[in-house]
Protein backbone atom coordinates (compact mmCIF):
# COMPACT_ATOMS: atom_id res chain seq x y z
CA UNK A 1 0.00 0.00 0.00
CA UNK A 2 1.36 3.50 -0.73
CA UNK A 3 0.40 7.05 -1.66
CA UNK A 4 -0.17 7.18 -5.33
CA UNK A 5 1.19 9.38 -8.00
CA UNK A 6 -0.63 7.94 -10.96
CA UNK A 7 -2.00 10.39 -13.47
CA UNK A 8 -4.37 12.91 -11.82
CA UNK A 9 -4.29 10.76 -8.72
CA UNK A 10 -1.69 12.86 -6.95
CA UNK A 11 -4.14 14.32 -4.46
CA UNK A 12 -3.09 13.76 -0.81
CA UNK A 13 -5.82 11.24 0.03
CA UNK A 14 -5.11 8.82 -2.73
CA UNK A 15 -3.76 5.36 -1.98
CA UNK A 16 -2.36 2.81 -4.39
CA UNK A 17 -3.17 -0.64 -3.03
CA UNK A 18 -0.79 -3.40 -4.00
CA UNK A 19 -3.34 -6.24 -3.61
CA UNK A 20 -7.11 -6.28 -4.15
CA UNK A 21 -9.60 -3.85 -2.62
CA UNK A 22 -12.49 -5.67 -0.95
CA UNK A 23 -15.69 -3.71 -0.32
CA UNK A 24 -17.52 -5.01 2.76
CA UNK A 25 -16.33 -6.70 5.97
CA UNK A 26 -19.14 -9.23 6.33
CA UNK A 27 -18.54 -12.98 6.23
CA UNK A 28 -17.84 -12.77 2.47
CA UNK A 29 -15.23 -10.00 2.71
CA UNK A 30 -13.51 -11.78 5.62
CA UNK A 31 -13.57 -15.14 3.82
CA UNK A 32 -12.00 -13.84 0.63
CA UNK A 33 -9.40 -11.82 2.54
CA UNK A 34 -8.36 -14.93 4.53
CA UNK A 35 -8.19 -17.10 1.39
CA UNK A 36 -6.06 -14.46 -0.35
CA UNK A 37 -3.74 -14.26 2.64
CA UNK A 38 -3.40 -18.03 2.61
CA UNK A 39 -2.26 -17.68 -1.01
CA UNK A 40 0.25 -14.98 -0.11
CA UNK A 41 -1.83 -12.03 -1.35
CA UNK A 42 -2.45 -9.00 0.87
CA UNK A 43 -5.71 -7.06 0.56
CA UNK A 44 -7.50 -4.02 1.96
CA UNK A 45 -11.11 -4.19 3.16
CA UNK A 46 -13.25 -1.04 3.12
CA UNK A 47 -16.25 -1.24 5.46
CA UNK A 48 -18.94 1.44 5.83
CA UNK A 49 -19.64 0.69 9.50
CA UNK A 50 -17.22 0.59 12.40
CA UNK A 51 -17.31 -3.17 12.98
CA UNK A 52 -17.01 -6.43 11.06
CA UNK A 53 -20.18 -8.40 10.19
CA UNK A 54 -22.30 -5.30 10.60
CA UNK A 55 -25.44 -7.00 9.25
CA UNK A 56 -25.21 -9.45 12.13
CA UNK A 57 -24.06 -6.98 14.78
CA UNK A 58 -26.33 -4.05 13.99
CA UNK A 59 -29.33 -5.21 11.98
CA UNK A 60 -30.54 -8.46 13.50
CA UNK A 61 -32.89 -9.24 16.37
CA UNK A 62 -31.81 -10.64 19.74
CA UNK A 63 -33.31 -14.13 19.42
CA UNK A 64 -31.85 -14.87 15.95
CA UNK A 65 -30.11 -18.19 15.44
CA UNK A 66 -28.61 -19.58 12.24
CA UNK A 67 -31.30 -21.65 10.55
CA UNK A 68 -28.86 -23.92 8.77
CA UNK A 69 -26.64 -26.25 10.82
CA UNK A 70 -23.22 -24.86 11.65
CA UNK A 71 -21.33 -27.02 9.16
CA UNK A 72 -23.07 -25.10 6.34
CA UNK A 73 -22.31 -21.70 7.84
CA UNK A 74 -18.55 -21.88 8.34
CA UNK A 75 -16.30 -19.82 6.13
CA UNK A 76 -13.10 -21.31 4.68
CA UNK A 77 -9.98 -22.35 6.59
CA UNK A 78 -11.30 -22.05 10.14
CA UNK A 79 -14.31 -23.88 11.54
CA UNK A 80 -16.65 -23.11 14.44
CA UNK A 81 -15.50 -24.04 17.94
CA UNK A 82 -16.52 -27.63 18.71
CA UNK A 83 -18.69 -26.67 21.66
CA UNK A 84 -21.05 -24.52 19.56
CA UNK A 85 -24.57 -25.97 19.28
CA UNK A 86 -25.91 -27.30 15.98
CA UNK A 87 -27.68 -23.97 15.32
CA UNK A 88 -25.42 -21.24 16.76
CA UNK A 89 -26.96 -18.04 18.10
CA UNK A 90 -26.18 -14.79 16.34
CA UNK A 91 -23.84 -13.88 19.24
CA UNK A 92 -21.91 -17.08 18.72
CA UNK A 93 -21.76 -16.47 14.99
CA UNK A 94 -20.43 -12.94 15.58
CA UNK A 95 -17.85 -14.20 18.06
CA UNK A 96 -16.75 -16.80 15.50
CA UNK A 97 -16.31 -14.10 12.86
CA UNK A 98 -14.39 -11.92 15.31
CA UNK A 99 -11.99 -14.76 16.12
CA UNK A 100 -11.72 -15.44 12.40
CA UNK A 101 -10.65 -11.84 11.69
CA UNK A 102 -8.19 -12.01 14.59
CA UNK A 103 -6.78 -15.36 13.51
CA UNK A 104 -6.01 -14.08 10.01
CA UNK A 105 -5.00 -10.59 11.28
CA UNK A 106 -7.68 -9.01 9.12
CA UNK A 107 -7.99 -5.31 9.95
CA UNK A 108 -10.58 -3.62 7.76
CA UNK A 109 -10.60 0.13 7.26
CA UNK A 110 -13.80 1.15 9.04
CA UNK A 111 -16.16 4.06 8.35
CA UNK A 112 -15.27 3.92 4.68
CA UNK A 113 -18.51 4.11 2.71
CA UNK A 114 -17.68 3.31 -0.89
CA UNK A 115 -19.57 5.94 -2.87
CA UNK A 116 -18.15 5.26 -6.31
CA UNK A 117 -16.00 2.63 -7.97
CA UNK A 118 -15.03 2.70 -11.61
CA UNK A 119 -12.41 1.09 -13.83
CA UNK A 120 -9.99 3.65 -15.22
CA UNK A 121 -8.97 2.38 -18.65
CA UNK A 122 -6.10 4.87 -18.86
CA UNK A 123 -4.26 3.54 -15.82
CA UNK A 124 -5.72 0.01 -16.08
CA UNK A 125 -6.96 -0.02 -12.48
CA UNK A 126 -10.06 0.49 -10.30
CA UNK A 127 -10.63 3.85 -8.62
CA UNK A 128 -12.64 3.33 -5.45
CA UNK A 129 -13.86 6.49 -3.72
CA UNK A 130 -14.96 6.99 -0.16
CA UNK A 131 -15.69 10.35 1.43
CA UNK A 132 -12.11 10.92 2.49
CA UNK A 133 -9.96 8.84 0.19
CA UNK A 134 -9.51 7.37 -3.24
CA UNK A 135 -8.12 3.82 -3.29
CA UNK A 136 -6.64 2.44 -6.49
CA UNK A 137 -5.99 -1.20 -7.32
CA UNK A 138 -5.83 -3.64 -10.20
CA UNK A 139 -8.50 -5.75 -8.48
CA UNK A 140 -11.88 -4.90 -6.99
CA UNK A 141 -13.81 -7.50 -4.98
CA UNK A 142 -17.45 -6.67 -4.30
CA UNK A 143 -18.53 -8.16 -0.94
CA UNK A 144 -21.36 -5.81 0.06
CA UNK A 145 -23.93 -8.60 0.22
CA UNK A 146 -27.40 -9.46 -1.04
CA UNK A 147 -28.84 -7.79 2.07
CA UNK A 148 -27.11 -4.40 2.00
CA UNK A 149 -30.24 -2.24 2.25
CA UNK A 150 -33.69 -2.72 3.74
CA UNK A 151 -36.59 -2.94 1.29
CA UNK A 152 -39.15 -0.40 2.48
CA UNK A 153 -42.21 -0.62 0.23
CA UNK A 154 -44.53 2.27 -0.41
CA UNK A 155 -47.81 1.31 1.18
CA UNK A 156 -50.71 3.63 0.61
CA UNK A 157 -51.46 5.82 3.63
CA UNK A 158 -48.53 4.61 5.77
CA UNK A 159 -47.45 8.18 6.45
CA UNK A 160 -50.73 8.77 8.32
CA UNK A 161 -50.18 5.89 10.77
CA UNK A 162 -50.05 7.10 14.39
CA UNK A 163 -47.86 4.28 15.78
CA UNK A 164 -44.33 3.09 15.25
CA UNK A 165 -43.26 1.73 11.84
CA UNK A 166 -40.00 -0.25 11.85
CA UNK A 167 -38.22 -2.52 9.41
CA UNK A 168 -37.01 -5.87 10.80
CA UNK A 169 -33.42 -4.58 10.41
CA UNK A 170 -34.16 -2.21 13.36
CA UNK A 171 -36.28 -4.70 15.35
CA UNK A 172 -34.51 -6.08 18.41
CA UNK A 173 -37.08 -7.78 20.64
CA UNK A 174 -40.78 -8.30 21.22
CA UNK A 175 -40.14 -6.67 24.59
CA UNK A 176 -40.50 -3.27 22.84
CA UNK A 177 -44.00 -4.27 21.64
CA UNK A 178 -45.35 -5.88 24.81
CA UNK A 179 -49.15 -6.32 24.75
CA UNK A 180 -49.42 -4.47 21.44
CA UNK A 181 -51.45 -5.30 18.34
CA UNK A 182 -48.77 -5.47 15.66
CA UNK A 183 -49.08 -5.65 11.87
CA UNK A 184 -46.18 -7.66 10.45
CA UNK A 185 -45.87 -7.09 6.70
CA UNK A 186 -44.13 -10.05 5.01
CA UNK A 187 -43.91 -13.77 5.70
CA UNK A 188 -40.33 -14.77 4.92
CA UNK A 189 -38.07 -16.11 7.66
CA UNK A 190 -37.93 -12.63 9.27
CA UNK A 191 -41.72 -12.15 9.30
CA UNK A 192 -42.27 -15.61 10.78
CA UNK A 193 -39.55 -15.36 13.44
CA UNK A 194 -40.49 -11.82 14.48
CA UNK A 195 -44.15 -12.87 14.78
CA UNK A 196 -43.05 -15.78 16.98
CA UNK A 197 -40.94 -13.46 19.14
CA UNK A 198 -43.86 -11.01 19.46
CA UNK A 199 -46.09 -13.82 20.76
CA UNK A 200 -43.47 -14.63 23.40
CA UNK A 201 -43.91 -11.07 24.64
CA UNK A 202 -47.65 -11.19 24.73
CA UNK A 203 -48.16 -9.08 21.64
CA UNK A 204 -50.71 -10.00 18.95
CA UNK A 205 -49.07 -10.26 15.54
CA UNK A 206 -51.12 -10.10 12.35
CA UNK A 207 -48.87 -11.31 9.56
CA UNK A 208 -49.52 -10.21 5.98
CA UNK A 209 -49.21 -12.97 3.38
CA UNK A 210 -49.89 -11.33 0.03
CA UNK A 211 -48.57 -14.15 -2.10
CA UNK A 212 -47.46 -17.76 -1.96
CA UNK A 213 -44.85 -19.12 0.46
CA UNK A 214 -43.00 -22.38 1.04
CA UNK A 215 -42.80 -23.42 4.65
CA UNK A 216 -40.69 -26.43 5.56
CA UNK A 217 -39.83 -27.96 8.93
CA UNK A 218 -36.28 -27.00 9.93
CA UNK A 219 -35.57 -30.71 10.42
CA UNK A 220 -36.95 -33.97 9.07
CA UNK A 221 -36.28 -37.24 10.93
CA UNK A 222 -33.85 -35.34 13.20
CA UNK A 223 -31.74 -34.21 10.23
CA UNK A 224 -31.78 -30.64 8.96
CA UNK A 225 -34.01 -30.23 5.92
CA UNK A 226 -31.24 -28.28 4.25
CA UNK A 227 -28.78 -31.14 4.73
CA UNK A 228 -31.29 -33.62 3.35
CA UNK A 229 -31.79 -31.40 0.31
CA UNK A 230 -28.05 -30.96 -0.28
CA UNK A 231 -27.43 -34.70 0.03
CA UNK A 232 -30.27 -35.68 -2.29
CA UNK A 233 -29.19 -33.09 -4.84
CA UNK A 234 -25.97 -35.02 -5.35
CA UNK A 235 -27.98 -37.95 -6.70
CA UNK A 236 -31.31 -36.79 -8.01
CA UNK A 237 -32.62 -33.75 -9.93
CA UNK A 238 -33.89 -30.72 -8.02
CA UNK A 239 -37.54 -31.32 -8.99
CA UNK A 240 -37.51 -34.75 -7.39
CA UNK A 241 -35.74 -33.38 -4.32
CA UNK A 242 -38.47 -30.75 -4.01
CA UNK A 243 -41.18 -33.39 -4.44
CA UNK A 244 -39.66 -35.38 -1.61
CA UNK A 245 -39.31 -32.32 0.68
CA UNK A 246 -42.89 -31.29 0.03
CA UNK A 247 -44.21 -34.78 0.64
CA UNK A 248 -42.52 -34.92 4.05
CA UNK A 249 -43.46 -31.30 4.83
CA UNK A 250 -47.12 -31.93 4.03
CA UNK A 251 -47.04 -35.04 6.16
CA UNK A 252 -45.44 -33.39 9.20
CA UNK A 253 -46.89 -29.86 8.96
CA UNK A 254 -50.26 -30.71 7.43
CA UNK A 255 -51.86 -28.74 4.65
CA UNK A 256 -50.67 -25.14 5.13
CA UNK A 257 -53.07 -23.82 2.49
CA UNK A 258 -56.04 -23.87 4.83
CA UNK A 259 -54.04 -21.54 7.12
CA UNK A 260 -53.69 -18.96 4.34
CA UNK A 261 -50.20 -20.13 3.39
CA UNK A 262 -50.50 -21.21 -0.25
CA UNK A 263 -47.46 -22.87 -1.78
CA UNK A 264 -45.83 -21.61 -5.01
CA UNK A 265 -46.09 -23.90 -8.05
CA UNK A 266 -42.30 -24.16 -8.23
CA UNK A 267 -40.69 -26.29 -5.52
CA UNK A 268 -38.71 -24.71 -2.62
CA UNK A 269 -35.13 -25.41 -3.73
CA UNK A 270 -35.78 -24.80 -7.42
CA UNK A 271 -37.40 -21.47 -6.47
CA UNK A 272 -34.51 -20.52 -4.17
CA UNK A 273 -31.98 -21.25 -6.94
CA UNK A 274 -33.96 -19.42 -9.60
CA UNK A 275 -35.16 -16.34 -7.73
CA UNK A 276 -33.34 -16.23 -4.40
CA UNK A 277 -36.63 -16.52 -2.49
CA UNK A 278 -35.72 -18.52 0.62
CA UNK A 279 -38.25 -21.05 1.92
CA UNK A 280 -39.32 -20.51 5.50
CA UNK A 281 -37.60 -22.99 7.79
CA UNK A 282 -40.09 -23.24 10.59
CA UNK A 283 -38.84 -22.78 14.14
CA UNK A 284 -42.22 -22.57 15.83
CA UNK A 285 -44.33 -19.92 14.09
CA UNK A 286 -46.50 -22.48 12.30
CA UNK A 287 -47.89 -24.00 15.48
CA UNK A 288 -48.81 -20.49 16.68
CA UNK A 289 -50.54 -19.83 13.36
CA UNK A 290 -52.48 -23.06 13.84
CA UNK A 291 -53.35 -21.99 17.39
CA UNK A 292 -54.62 -18.63 16.08
CA UNK A 293 -52.00 -16.67 18.04
CA UNK A 294 -50.37 -15.39 14.86
CA UNK A 295 -53.14 -14.22 12.56
CA UNK A 296 -52.60 -14.56 8.83
CA UNK A 297 -53.97 -11.63 6.82
CA UNK A 298 -54.36 -11.02 3.09
CA UNK A 299 -52.48 -8.20 1.34
CA UNK A 300 -52.82 -4.66 2.72
CA UNK A 301 -54.99 -2.30 0.69
CA UNK A 302 -54.10 0.80 2.70
CA UNK A 303 -52.95 2.02 6.07
CA UNK A 304 -54.95 4.56 8.02
CA UNK A 305 -54.12 6.61 11.12
CA UNK A 306 -55.15 3.80 13.45
CA UNK A 307 -54.75 0.59 11.48
CA UNK A 308 -55.07 -1.18 8.16
CA UNK A 309 -57.60 -2.13 5.50
CA UNK A 310 -56.97 -5.49 3.85
CA UNK A 311 -57.65 -6.76 0.33
CA UNK A 312 -60.53 -8.92 1.56
CA UNK A 313 -62.26 -5.86 3.03
CA UNK A 314 -61.37 -6.50 6.69
CA UNK A 315 -60.24 -3.54 8.83
CA UNK A 316 -58.13 -3.79 12.00
CA UNK A 317 -56.55 -1.37 14.46
CA UNK A 318 -52.83 -1.67 15.22
CA UNK A 319 -50.39 -0.10 17.64
CA UNK A 320 -47.27 -0.73 15.51
CA UNK A 321 -46.22 -1.92 12.09
CA UNK A 322 -43.17 -4.09 11.44
CA UNK A 323 -41.96 -4.29 7.86
CA UNK A 324 -40.52 -7.78 7.33
CA UNK A 325 -40.19 -6.94 3.66
CA UNK A 326 -36.63 -8.10 3.03
CA UNK A 327 -33.42 -6.66 1.68
CA UNK A 328 -31.66 -5.70 -1.52
CA UNK A 329 -28.16 -5.27 -2.92
CA UNK A 330 -26.78 -1.72 -3.19
CA UNK A 331 -24.15 -2.37 -5.87
CA UNK A 332 -25.82 -0.27 -8.62
CA UNK A 333 -25.64 2.83 -6.39
CA UNK A 334 -21.84 2.84 -6.28
CA UNK A 335 -20.34 0.54 -8.95
CA UNK A 336 -20.32 2.44 -12.22
CA UNK A 337 -19.39 1.89 -15.84
CA UNK A 338 -19.75 -1.88 -15.99
CA UNK A 339 -22.70 -4.09 -16.82
CA UNK A 340 -21.64 -7.16 -14.88
CA UNK A 341 -24.49 -6.59 -12.38
CA UNK A 342 -28.22 -6.39 -13.14
CA UNK A 343 -30.16 -3.33 -12.10
CA UNK A 344 -31.13 -5.31 -8.97
CA UNK A 345 -27.43 -5.48 -8.11
CA UNK A 346 -26.92 -9.21 -8.71
CA UNK A 347 -24.33 -10.76 -11.08
CA UNK A 348 -25.81 -11.61 -14.49
CA UNK A 349 -23.87 -14.89 -14.67
CA UNK A 350 -25.51 -17.63 -12.63
CA UNK A 351 -23.89 -19.70 -9.86
CA UNK A 352 -21.22 -21.08 -9.69
CA UNK A 353 -19.69 -18.75 -12.29
CA UNK A 354 -20.80 -15.32 -11.10
CA UNK A 355 -17.61 -14.58 -9.16
CA UNK A 356 -15.52 -13.08 -11.95
CA UNK A 357 -16.17 -10.07 -14.16
CA UNK A 358 -13.88 -8.15 -16.47
CA UNK A 359 -10.82 -6.00 -15.76
CA UNK A 360 -10.08 -7.49 -12.35
CA UNK A 361 -13.66 -7.30 -11.02
CA UNK A 362 -14.78 -10.05 -8.64
CA UNK A 363 -17.88 -10.72 -6.51
CA UNK A 364 -18.29 -12.86 -3.41
CA UNK A 365 -21.57 -13.65 -1.65
CA UNK A 366 -24.05 -12.98 -4.47
CA UNK A 367 -24.98 -16.58 -5.18
CA UNK A 368 -28.38 -16.79 -3.43
CA UNK A 369 -26.93 -19.79 -1.64
CA UNK A 370 -26.06 -18.30 1.73
CA UNK A 371 -22.66 -18.88 3.28
CA UNK A 372 -22.02 -22.02 1.23
CA UNK A 373 -22.04 -19.82 -1.85
CA UNK A 374 -19.62 -17.41 -0.17
CA UNK A 375 -17.17 -20.28 0.37
CA UNK A 376 -17.28 -21.32 -3.26
CA UNK A 377 -16.71 -17.74 -4.51
CA UNK A 378 -13.93 -16.96 -2.01
CA UNK A 379 -11.89 -20.02 -2.96
CA UNK A 380 -12.21 -19.39 -6.72
CA UNK A 381 -11.32 -15.71 -6.38
CA UNK A 382 -8.28 -16.29 -4.18
CA UNK A 383 -6.86 -18.86 -6.58
CA UNK A 384 -7.47 -16.67 -9.60
CA UNK A 385 -5.91 -13.53 -8.12
CA UNK A 386 -3.01 -15.46 -6.59
CA UNK A 387 -2.06 -16.75 -10.05
CA UNK A 388 -1.94 -13.20 -11.39
CA UNK A 389 -0.14 -11.97 -8.27
CA UNK A 390 2.62 -14.55 -8.64
CA UNK A 391 3.12 -13.60 -12.29
CA UNK A 392 3.37 -9.90 -11.44
CA UNK A 393 5.65 -10.42 -8.44
CA UNK A 394 7.77 -12.88 -10.42
CA UNK A 395 8.27 -10.53 -13.34
CA UNK A 396 9.01 -7.58 -10.99
CA UNK A 397 11.67 -9.63 -9.21
CA UNK A 398 13.10 -10.72 -12.55
CA UNK A 399 13.26 -7.08 -13.72
CA UNK A 400 14.97 -6.03 -10.49
CA UNK A 401 17.54 -8.80 -10.78
CA UNK A 402 18.34 -7.98 -14.39
CA UNK A 403 18.69 -4.26 -13.49
CA UNK A 404 21.11 -5.14 -10.67
CA UNK A 405 23.31 -7.16 -13.03
Ligand SMILES: Cc1cc2nc3c(=O)[nH]c(=O)nc-3n(C[C@H](O)[C@H](O)[C@H](O)COP(=O)(O)OP(=O)(O)OC[C@H]3O[C@@H](n4cnc5c(N)ncnc54)[C@H](O)[C@@H]3O)c2cc1C
Nearest residue numbers: 024026027028047048054055066067114144145365370371
Ligand atom coordinates in the same frame (compact mmCIF):
# COMPACT_ATOMS: atom_id res chain seq x y z
C1 LIG B 1 -31.46 -12.26 9.37
C2 LIG B 1 -30.59 -13.07 8.45
C3 LIG B 1 -30.21 -14.38 8.78
C4 LIG B 1 -29.44 -15.16 7.92
N1 LIG B 1 -29.13 -16.44 8.26
C5 LIG B 1 -28.35 -17.20 7.44
C6 LIG B 1 -27.99 -18.53 7.78
O1 LIG B 1 -28.38 -19.08 8.81
N2 LIG B 1 -27.19 -19.23 6.93
C7 LIG B 1 -26.74 -18.68 5.76
O2 LIG B 1 -26.01 -19.33 5.03
N3 LIG B 1 -27.08 -17.42 5.42
C8 LIG B 1 -27.87 -16.67 6.21
N4 LIG B 1 -28.23 -15.39 5.86
C9 LIG B 1 -27.76 -14.84 4.58
C10 LIG B 1 -26.66 -13.79 4.86
O3 LIG B 1 -26.75 -12.88 3.84
C11 LIG B 1 -25.28 -14.37 5.05
O4 LIG B 1 -25.26 -15.15 6.16
C12 LIG B 1 -24.14 -13.36 5.23
O5 LIG B 1 -24.36 -12.34 6.16
C13 LIG B 1 -23.74 -12.80 3.93
O6 LIG B 1 -22.48 -12.22 4.11
P1 LIG B 1 -21.93 -11.07 3.19
O7 LIG B 1 -20.59 -10.72 3.72
O8 LIG B 1 -22.06 -11.48 1.77
O9 LIG B 1 -22.93 -9.85 3.39
P2 LIG B 1 -23.17 -8.98 4.70
O10 LIG B 1 -23.12 -9.81 5.91
O11 LIG B 1 -24.39 -8.18 4.43
O12 LIG B 1 -21.88 -8.01 4.72
C14 LIG B 1 -21.70 -6.97 3.78
C15 LIG B 1 -20.89 -5.85 4.41
O13 LIG B 1 -20.68 -4.84 3.41
C16 LIG B 1 -20.82 -3.56 3.99
N5 LIG B 1 -21.17 -2.59 2.94
C17 LIG B 1 -22.33 -2.53 2.23
N6 LIG B 1 -22.28 -1.49 1.36
C18 LIG B 1 -21.08 -0.89 1.53
C19 LIG B 1 -20.44 0.23 0.92
N7 LIG B 1 -21.03 0.92 -0.07
N8 LIG B 1 -19.19 0.58 1.35
C20 LIG B 1 -18.57 -0.13 2.32
N9 LIG B 1 -19.13 -1.20 2.93
C21 LIG B 1 -20.37 -1.59 2.53
C22 LIG B 1 -21.92 -3.76 5.03
O14 LIG B 1 -21.87 -2.76 6.02
C23 LIG B 1 -21.61 -5.16 5.55
O15 LIG B 1 -20.78 -5.13 6.69
C24 LIG B 1 -29.00 -14.60 6.69
C25 LIG B 1 -29.38 -13.27 6.36
C26 LIG B 1 -30.16 -12.53 7.22
C27 LIG B 1 -30.56 -11.12 6.83
Ligand SMILES: NC(=O)C1=CN([C@@H]2O[C@H](COP(=O)(O)OP(=O)(O)OC[C@H]3O[C@@H](n4cnc5c(N)ncnc54)[C@H](OP(=O)(O)O)[C@@H]3O)[C@@H](O)[C@H]2O)C=CC1
Nearest residue numbers: 065066067153186187188189190191210211278324325326
Ligand atom coordinates in the same frame (compact mmCIF):
# COMPACT_ATOMS: atom_id res chain seq x y z
N1 LIG C 1 -32.89 -17.64 11.26
C1 LIG C 1 -32.35 -17.26 10.15
O1 LIG C 1 -31.31 -17.74 9.76
C2 LIG C 1 -33.02 -16.20 9.34
C3 LIG C 1 -32.66 -16.01 8.03
N2 LIG C 1 -33.18 -14.99 7.29
C4 LIG C 1 -32.72 -14.83 5.90
O2 LIG C 1 -32.57 -13.46 5.59
C5 LIG C 1 -32.97 -13.20 4.25
C6 LIG C 1 -34.05 -12.13 4.23
O3 LIG C 1 -35.25 -12.68 4.81
P1 LIG C 1 -36.53 -11.76 5.04
O4 LIG C 1 -36.10 -10.54 5.76
O5 LIG C 1 -37.58 -12.61 5.60
O6 LIG C 1 -36.92 -11.28 3.55
P2 LIG C 1 -37.57 -12.10 2.33
O7 LIG C 1 -37.17 -11.35 1.12
O8 LIG C 1 -37.27 -13.53 2.42
O9 LIG C 1 -39.14 -11.91 2.56
C7 LIG C 1 -39.76 -10.68 2.37
C8 LIG C 1 -41.25 -10.85 2.57
O10 LIG C 1 -41.87 -9.57 2.48
C9 LIG C 1 -42.95 -9.64 1.55
N3 LIG C 1 -43.17 -8.32 0.98
C10 LIG C 1 -42.28 -7.53 0.35
N4 LIG C 1 -42.86 -6.38 -0.02
C11 LIG C 1 -44.15 -6.44 0.41
C12 LIG C 1 -45.28 -5.57 0.32
N5 LIG C 1 -45.19 -4.38 -0.29
N6 LIG C 1 -46.45 -5.97 0.87
C13 LIG C 1 -46.55 -7.18 1.46
N7 LIG C 1 -45.53 -8.05 1.57
C14 LIG C 1 -44.35 -7.69 1.03
C15 LIG C 1 -42.52 -10.70 0.56
O11 LIG C 1 -43.64 -11.18 -0.12
P3 LIG C 1 -43.57 -11.67 -1.66
O12 LIG C 1 -42.96 -13.03 -1.60
O13 LIG C 1 -44.97 -11.64 -2.07
O14 LIG C 1 -42.72 -10.68 -2.40
C16 LIG C 1 -41.92 -11.73 1.52
O15 LIG C 1 -42.92 -12.47 2.14
C17 LIG C 1 -33.47 -14.53 3.71
O16 LIG C 1 -32.44 -15.10 2.97
C18 LIG C 1 -33.77 -15.34 4.95
O17 LIG C 1 -33.65 -16.73 4.78
C19 LIG C 1 -34.09 -14.15 7.82
C20 LIG C 1 -34.51 -14.30 9.12
C21 LIG C 1 -34.04 -15.36 9.97
Ligand SMILES: O=C(O)C(=O)Cc1c[nH]c2ccccc12
Nearest residue numbers: 068226272278279368369370371
Ligand atom coordinates in the same frame (compact mmCIF):
# COMPACT_ATOMS: atom_id res chain seq x y z
O1 LIG D 1 -30.61 -18.12 4.94
C1 LIG D 1 -30.53 -17.88 3.77
O2 LIG D 1 -31.05 -16.94 3.23
C2 LIG D 1 -29.76 -18.71 2.89
O3 LIG D 1 -29.51 -18.24 1.82
C3 LIG D 1 -29.42 -20.10 3.25
C4 LIG D 1 -29.92 -21.00 2.21
C5 LIG D 1 -29.28 -21.28 1.03
N1 LIG D 1 -30.04 -22.17 0.34
C6 LIG D 1 -31.16 -22.46 1.03
C7 LIG D 1 -32.20 -23.31 0.74
C8 LIG D 1 -33.19 -23.42 1.68
C9 LIG D 1 -33.15 -22.67 2.84
C10 LIG D 1 -32.10 -21.83 3.13
C11 LIG D 1 -31.09 -21.73 2.21
